[in-house]
Amino acid sequence: MNLRDLRYLIALADHRHFGRAAAASHVSQPTLSTQIRKLEDELGVPLVERAPRRVMLTEAGEDIVQRARRVLADIEQMRETARQSRDAEAGTLRLGLFPTLGPYLLPHVVGPLRARFPRLELLLVEEKTEVLLARLRDGKVDAAVLALPVDTEALEHTPLFEEPFVLAVPADHALARRRGPLPLDALHDAHLLLLEEGHCLRAQALDVCHLAGATEKAGFRATSLETLRQMVAAGVGITLLPVLAVRPPVAPLATLKLLPFATPAPRRAIALFWRKSSARAPMLEALAGVLRDLPSALLQARP
Numbered sequence: 001m002n003l004r005d006l007r008y009l010i011a012l013a014d015h016r017h018f019g020r021a022a023a024a025s026h027v028s029q030p031t032l033s034t035q036i037r038k039l040e041d042e043l044g045v046p047l048v049e050r051a052p053r054r055v056m057l058t059e060a061g062e063d064i065v066q067r068a069r070r071v072l073a074d075i076e077q078m079r080e081t082a083r084q085s086r087d088a089e090a091g092t093l094r095l096g097l098f099p100t101l102g103p104y105l106l107p108h109v110v111g112p113l114r115a116r117f118p119r120l121e122l123l124l125v126e127e128k129t130e131v132l133l134a135r136l137r138d139g140k141v142d143a144a145v146l147a148l149p150v151d152t153e154a155l156e157h158t159p160l161f162e163e164p165f166v167l168a169v170p171a172d173h174a175l176a177r178r179r180g181p182l183p184l185d186a187l188h189d190a191h192l193l194l195l196e197e198g199h200c201l202r203a204q205a206l207d208v209c210h211l212a213g214a215t216e217k218a219g220f221r222a223t224s225l226e227t228l229r230q231m232v233a234a235g236v237g238i239t240l241l242p243v244l245a246v247r248p249p250v251a252p253l254a255t256l257k258l259l260p261f262a263t264p265a266p267r268r269a270i271a272l273f274w275r276k277s278s279a280r281a282p283m284l285e286a287l288a289g290v291l292r293d294l295p296s297a298l299l300q301a302r303p
Contacts, residue, residue, distance in 0.1 A: 003075065005039045006068040008032050009047065013065040016055045073139030074277075080142075081279040088283050090119040096132040096144030097124060100201040100225050101163075101270065104244040105145070105291075108298060112290050117283075129200045136273060143274040143284050145291065147200050150273065156281065157273040158288045163242050164267040164301040165208065167259040168228070170235045181262035187212035193228055193239040196221040201268075205240045208266045232256055242268060243301050260301035 011021040012032070022032040040047050047061035057065060080091075097105065102124070113122060125132070125141050132144045137154060145160065167182060169175050175186065192209060194216050195202040209215060217237050222228045228239045229246075233256040246258055272288040274281065 001039065001042055003072065005035045006072060008035050009039060009061075010065055010068055010072070012036065012048065012055060013057055013061075018055060069138045073137075073275075076139050077275075077277055077279060087119065088280070089117050089286075092121045092123055093143070093280070093283075093287075094123045094125055094141040096135060096141040096146075097126055098129050098132065098146060098200060099126055100195070100199060100242065101145065101147070101244065102126045104225075104242070104247065104250065107249055108244075108294060109291055112293070113287070116290050117287070128198045130198070136275065139275070142278065142280060143272055143287070146271060146273055147204065148269040148271055150271075152273070154276055155273050156276050156278075157271040158285060160270045160272055160288060160292045161294060161299060162267045162269050163244055163299055164265045165205075165240045165261065166243055166246065166301050167238060167261065168232045168241045168246075169238045169257050169259060170232060171255045171257050172235070173238065173257070175238070175259060176257040178259065181265075182259045183262045184208070184212045184266065187214040190214040190238060191217040193217050193220055193222060193231055193237040195225070195228065196223055201225075201242065204266075204268050208240060211266075229253065229256065240266070243299060247298055265301055 008021070008025055008027075011025045012018065015021040015024060018029050018033055022029040025032060036048060043060075043064070045060045046058050047064060049056040049058060103126075106124070110122075113120075125135070127135070129146055129150070132141065132146065133150065135141045136144050146157075148159075150157070167175070167187070175182070178186070187209070190212070192205065192214055194205050206216070220231075220236070222231065225241065225245045229241065230253075231237065232239055233253040235255070241258070246252075272284065272291060274284050278284065
């Protein structure tokens with residue numbers, strides 16, 4: 001048994017297709033198929049159910065894939081430990097961010113990160129929270145910036161900042177004429193535009209709706225914050241936006257007004273997560289310090 005064959009099996013589990021798994025592994029399909037059969041012969045059990053149009057793993061195959069992922073993650077950690085012993089702040093760091101934060105946070109932190117870690121190659125991975133958690137646990141990313149709460153089993157985390165929400169309304173909306181911070185009960189019976197399933201911001205917005213007595217606007221679910229912003233500006237409805245998503249370099253929209261909430265304003269807590277077994281914990285704590293050191297004005301909800 002060798003690591004290469006375990007990687008082939010994991011690729012097959014990910015793609016459920018011999019051709020696509022072979023392409024992802026940069027080998028021919030016959031090579032990958034042959035090595036999978038050799039692995040089955042060595043273990044003495046079938047790992048794959050081969051059908052004309054689909055590939056499924058056997059029960060033993062599913063179990064061995066999970067073990068193989070842990071083995072490869074541990075081996076990568078060994079390599080990382082060796083790299084860290086040479087230079088703790090050099091090498092490559094794969095950092096995950098979720099879509100409703102990444103594009104808005106990065107313009108403010110990439111420069112400071114480069115200045116603080118000049119020998120570090122930062123590879124950014126933007127995915128939804130559940131995908132990032134799976135990749136983090138499998139060792140495919142080294143750390144991830146996520147919104148709390150998160151299942152922290154086998155993970156360490158350190159808080160970064162709390163990001164308030166603002167209410168985005170069309171400029172001619174009745175709420176746009178209100179002065180001063182908006183009480184949460186001003187949303188009672190309102191219907192808000194929300195993101196599609198899978199975005200953590202959707203769950204956070206629904207929590208706010210529940211507290212305020214608001215509901216989701218039926219028949220519409222956006223794929224991005226920018227879609228929500230543009231739809232509000234077009235007069236389709238109102239929505240909640242995290243404050244970083246409306247800060248420069250995001251261009252303001254003349255037909256959209258942003259309303260801050262009265263204290264205690266709804267907000268989301270952001271943290272940096274990594275595996276408890278990570279050899280890079282001290283460096284990640286230092287990286288968290290850079291991410292945490294945002295100008296305070298960026299996180300102030302104001303009109």
